[in-house]
Amino acid sequence: xxxxxxxxxxxxxxxxxxxxxxxxxxxxxxxxxxxxxxxxxxxxxxxxxxxxxxxxxxxxxxxxxxxxxxxxxxxxxxxxxxxxxxxxxxxxxxxxxxxxxxxxxxxxx
Amino acid sequence: xxxxxxxxxxxxxxxxxxxxxxxxxxxxxxxxxxxxxxxxxxxxxxxxxxxxxxxxxxxxxxxxxxxxxxxxxxxxxxxxxxxxxxxxxxxxxxxxxxxxxxxxxxxxxxxxxxxxxxxxxxx
Numbered sequence: 146x147x148x149x150x151x152x153x154x155x156x157x158x159x160x161x162x163x164x165x166x167x168x169x170x171x172x173x174x175x176x177x178x179x180x181x182x183x184x185x186x187x188x189x190x191x192x193x194x195x196x197x198x199x200x201x202x203x204x205x206x207x208x209x210x211x212x213x214x215x216x217x218x219x220x221x222x223x224x225x226x227x228x229x230x231x232x233x234x235x236x237x238x239x240x241x242x243x244x245x246x247x248x249x250x251x252x253x254x
Numbered sequence: 255x256x257x258x259x260x261x262x263x264x265x266x267x268x269x270x271x272x273x274x275x276x277x278x279x280x281x282x283x284x285x286x287x288x289x290x291x292x293x294x295x296x297x298x299x300x301x302x303x304x305x306x307x308x309x310x311x312x313x314x315x316x317x318x319x320x321x322x323x324x325x326x327x328x329x330x331x332x333x334x335x336x337x338x339x340x341x342x343x344x345x346x347x348x349x350x351x352x353x354x355x356x357x358x359x360x361x362x363x364x365x366x367x368x369x370x371x372x373x374x375x376x377x
Contacts, residue, residue, distance in 0.1 A: 180299070188351075190363060229298075240313050243301035245299045245301060246298070248299065
């Protein structure tokens with residue numbers, strides 16, 4: 146089955162840009178989706194289909210995907226961005242179609 | 255407003271059973287595939303099961319196959335997860351989630367999530 150690899154943690158100072166990676170074999174050929182999860186809360190979709198943002202998600206959040214790495218970027222980071230971020234793809238060749246990365250804790254210094 | 259509300263969690267001994275429910279409101283329940291996703295303490299999200307919008311297709315993670323059963327009742331707008339033979343490693347918050355869809359097209363991500371219900375398996 147397909148495997149997604151994320152760094153366990155990323156730290157960034159307020160006002161800087163945070164970049165969270167999601168690695169997978171030829172992931173650039175797939176659609177990658179990203180979820181934000183704050184402590185004690187349910188996940189929230191923040192990017193879908195590599196680059197699209199749902200209604201209500203800040204323009205500071207963006208996504209990219211190429212080669213073996215997809216990236217979620219958050220510009221002008223604020224304390225309120227501190228959360229866990231998980232990437233997800235759909236593996237249509239598998240009868241276990243939903244694959245999540247292990248998640249990355251974003252810490253705002 | 256679109257809403258998913260899980261219930262049925264609790265503390266249960268290993269080997270016992272539990273049935274989770276997810277009440278859906280604010281959208282056409284029969285038009286959407288639905289998922290269960292869990293999160294063990296301090297761990298990442300783990301997909302558990304998927305049921306097609308018409309109930310004809312079900313898919314399970316290897317870790318729960320043969321023990322858990324996903325079902326849905328369109329008359330009640332409710333998704334269920336019957337969990338049998340529970341193990342300590344099934345301890346987690348269980349979320350139900352809606353797979354995004356428009357008329358005749360299903361997207362590959364989940365756009366609405368419930369707040370979750372906690373299952374603790376312990377002797």
